[in-house]
Amino acid sequence: MQSNMFTDISLNHYLVLSSILFVIGMAGVLLRRNVIVILMSIELMLNAVNISFIAFSKYTQNVDGQIMVFFVMTIAAAEAAVGLALAVTIFKRFKEVNIKFFEHLRG
Amino acid sequence: MDHSILMAVLLLSPFVGFLINGVRYKQATYKISGGIATAAIFISFICSVLLFSELVGLPVDQRKIHVKFFEWLNVDKFKVDAAFYVDQISAIMILIITGVGTLIHMFSTEYMHHDKGVTKYFAYLNLFVFNMLILVLGDSLLTMFVGWEGVGLCSYLLIGFWFTDKDKAAAGMKAFITNRVGDAAFLLGMFVLFSTFGTLNIQEINAMAPTVAETSWMGALTMGTMFLFVGATGKSAQIPLYVWLPDAMAGPTPVSALIHAATMVTAGIYMIVRLNPIFIMTPNTMLVIAIVGALTALMAASIGITQWDIKKVLAYSTVSQLGYMFLAVGVGAFGAGLFHLMTHAFFKALMFLGSGSVIHAMHEEQDIRKMGGLKKYMPITHWTFFLGWVAIIGIPPFAGFFSKDEILWMSFHSPMGHPVLWAIGALSAGMTAFYMTRLMCLTFWGKSRVPKTVHPHESPALMTIPLIVLAVLSVVGGWIGIPEVIGHTFGHIPNYLMEWLHPVLKPIPNLTEAEHSLEWGLMGASVGIASISAFIAYHFYVKSPEIPGKIANSIKPLYELVFKKYLVDELYFKTIINPLIELSRKVWFYVDVNFIDKITYVIADLIKGGGGVTRSLQTGNVQIYAMYIAIGLVVALSIIIIK
């Protein structure tokens, strides 16, 4: 049975979408200097993961995938809160939210 | 009285004396300390006499008193008891030790009275006697070794008695370490004998001794006896380990008399005599013993001629006389060796105590060049010393004559002996006569060279009484062992000593009947040599005192060599001690510090360097870390996919 890539939307399409979004988020994390944008990129990555969770959940008819997304969202919200709080403290001291102020872990 | 109580009192009395004096070591009451110590030894002496008489009372073939106190060590087949036994040989020894010991303790009481550490001194002295008794009475080689090391220890303590003087402390140390070399060999000897016989019990070993002589050099028995003999050279100051004895004169003079003349230094001979059944079966060892003994006798005597220190002369004389004793046991004449041991104990202790008396009178002066003419100041010391002198140079009928003659005769006559050995012995006898006469002349006779500030005086009674007793013994001591040839001539005087010792001494194999004329001849020769030497010495040092200096000058290099004791000490330092210390330094520096530690440092540095490399990866930039994650992800995924 021949399938058409454009008309037959399979699980793979969702997974590919998810991975592309994930990689975009990752590029953001790697390349941007603004801490807040980095946090945003992390949100992107989390969203990408969520897509694949939901897709799998749909495919396997298992509601656990949705539960996991629920959890991920909660964590993401928490993470955003903490991350932004950190950004605030950085900003208070340096008047800038550049990632370079986190370089104290140098070995 | 029960034997075990007698034995216990004999042994423990000196130990109790040691404890009492040891506890009150700070007191300087010399009369009480000396009294306690002397009494302790005297009690032992009484016990010795009682034991001796018990022994005499027993039938000839059962003359043995064995007392076991407790089991000391018991591992597998190795069993050693704290047991002691008296037989004919050890009976003589305990009599000498406690008898002479009592006299010397008595002498010390007066001699040491001005010393602050007098109580400590007596404690050590008592401890020494205790250890010496263990050595002599121990029924196994290990028990003997306990005393063997113990006397070495006491010798160390007493030589270094005036420890604030660095040289004296060093002399003590030298004695102990040199002895330790011997002791290490003794240990090996014990191991060999244990491997061979499966026991260290002396009686059992003697009973198991083979009946056929072992001729191989590498045989177990030969090795064992050889090791034991090396042990003996340490304790009894023979070549090559004699060097400690002259230095040991740093100790108080009575110590020299007791330890370094009468008792401890004879332990080696005693040990060989006690083990005579196995020694006689190892002719190779016997040969070595005889040669070493003869050479030591000669070498020490020659050094004695040149020394100026009164105690040094006596010390070399002791080494030389010990050489005689080894010569005797080396040719199989164990009885003669023991005989000489006994007479030597008398006259040498006498001479040491006499020299102590002189030193005491001269206010610690030991150089005989600063003496002379002391005869008129201290007549008792002079006359007792005189008797010792005639005894040692072998003038009949004094004690030394009989024992020394017996040795010389046996070294010629015994199948294990050789005329060369006799010749060396005779030569040494001549030298002995020479240097002893020289000592006599320079100290007591001739013109007084005493410095004006010193006023010599006769010593008090506490010191002279022991001298007199010993002098008497030096005269009559030899009469218990009059050789058959003389005894026969003067009407069947029996040789008491040899009869007494006969059951415990193995006869020399293949001993032929001697020709009396030869024996007489040799006897005459040795007495002649001694007399002539003595006369020459008298001539040199009293009649024309300038001659010795001239002779010394004419053979200066040789004289210097002898005067400096053949440079043996220097040789040892140069070839053994200094290289050893140098080696230690090198080993420590190169192996420990620069090799093993370096290796660990290198390993540590490698790890540290590796850490440095990985450290530079830790830039602190979070994004770079994230990049590593990404790279890792790429690699991991590639692997999964390619697979």
Added chain:
Amino acid sequence: MLLSTVILLPLVFAVFIAFWPQQRTLRHLALGFSLIEFLISLMILNEFDPGSARLQLVEKFTWIERFGIQYFVGIDGISLWLVLLTTFLTPIIILASWTSIDTKVKGFHSCLFLLQTAMIGTFLSMDAILFYVFWELSLIPMYFMVGIWGGARRIYATIKFFIFTMAGSVLMLVAIIYMMYLTQQATGVMSSSLLEFYKVKIPFVAGTFMNQQTLLFFAFSLAFAIKVPIWPVHTWLPDAHVEAPTPGSVILAGVMLKMGTYCFLRWVIPLFPDATEYWSWLFLSLGVIGIIYGALVAMIQPDIKKLVAYSSVSHMGYIILGLFVMNQYGITGAIYQMLNHGVSTGALFLLIGMIYERTHSREISKYGGLASVLPIFTIFFFIITLSSIAVPLTNGFIGEYLILLGTFKAAPVYAYFAVTGVVLGAAYMLWMFKRVFFGEKGELVKDDHHPLHDLNLREIVVMAPLLILVFWMGLLPNHFLNWTKSSVDHLVNNKNKYYLEIHENKVAKGSEYAN
């Protein structure tokens, strides 16, 4: 419960001390505790049956069932005296450190008790994992003891000490796990019990290195060799000793080094009999080298403590020699020498600590003429010196003699070399003694403004038990050897098929009560 009590009571004490609020009574408390511990450990003698070679007073509880790991402790003649030595030395150490440890007193005593638990645990564990836990645990308090209360270069010394010992034990852990695997292969049930290990026949091929038994043998041996320490891996010892405070040195020399030699006897020799026999030449040589090397290097040390540390290397060489000749004399002598070394070297370190407290120097060249200033100290030091150089009637002689005898019976060549240690030992000790105690007064001794005072009552009380033991062990060795005899005989007679059974009679006694 006796053994568990002996092992764990110090731990309780350590915690108790750590929370004890009063600084003033702390030492009294610790001393009391340690004496209680000693008395309890003496009760082992009461319960112990010297006639049996079996494992006695056994306690066994499952710990991690899946891997067959147990809490398994037991005692036999080999470990008996070492346990008592540990409990015996602790009160002495506490009393000796009465004035010398003046900072962080609480921590110090806690460390000490923790260390005691670890050491006794090491001696009594019969389960490999339990043993490993105790073995490693002993490092930690020692690390702190040297690192906190030590001398000037203490950090260097602690790190060296720690890394050396850790390096060895890592391999040992691997070997233990492999042994557990082998046990499973052989019996079907995984177990880390030593008794199960004994039953495993480990394949051995002579002549090659890459076979199971040889590799396991070396993995274990390396860990123990570093602890002993055997010759080429000894360099941590002098540094650790020099920098350690007196109590640390005493524990280190007195007990910790024995952990290495004891473990050779408990683990290596019975577990790997073929490899032990095949490679014994190596250990005998290293032992002999250690004896001579330690003595030579000790001779030229300028620091008294370093000298004694190197003398330890020399003495431990004797013990290794005794262990690897594998006959009754050697092993008995080695066990005895372990005790001797604990007593006499421990005492030497105590004495050095005492003089250090007075002069704050350990440099030999600065001393001299001490004998006329401190007579009691001199007498004590001399007696311990005699014990150290193995003069008869002191404890050292028995051990050294038996070891040399055993060596001579098994391999005379080594005995010929080892016997030089007897001479060299006397040389370095007496030379040191001469330079410190004899001669003219040295610069530290001369000072008239601060005259040195002789030992006080506390210090005499500290030394007295050790001195008594020196002569007791020298004069009546059978009192001690009778307890080890059957275990040693059992080991030697079954060295190729060693097994250990559990002595049940105490349990039977208990069940009688129950009925």
Added chain:
Amino acid sequence: MTSDVFLFWFLALLIIGSGLAVLLFTNPIYSALSLAMTMVGVAAVFITLQAFFIAGVQLIVYAGAVMVLFVMVLMLFDIKAEVQAFSSGKISGAIKLISVGLLSGLIVGGIIMSQKSFVGEMTKDAVHMAEIQKLKKSTSPDASSKELGMVLFSKHIFGFEALGVLLTVIAVGTVALARSRGGTHHAK
């Protein structure tokens, strides 16, 4: 081309486009707005997958709360477009880009390659079609939310409670952090 298919492609393009916009805008405010757009797109994708409840949560929590938080912080700081929005370092930048590219290629390639072995087609597979039809009938939005709630409060109750605790901690921690004087270590 059914509406489902069209919807998927449309949403995919939307998500990817706005995602790229987050990455590429130098002004953070624009990035934030683009992110909001992405969130909405993702919520829509959830709806196409019949996860109605989650889609709702996505809209409310993400697009609502979290994005507002971001925007508020940005407004608070008054952050303008940055001169240097991307991290410096040519080599590391290149490596980053390369690895990101490789990663995306690998993941996509991996997913496509594994097609046969792993995934049957969602729309074509007859059995699945039947099931999905059945599901579509049975699972109204209410039903799926109910099921979700049942599972969440029974099977995953521990995780749920733990999250509650976590959120409390986070709330306290965030306040504490925000109140501190700021900065890590010392000022440069």
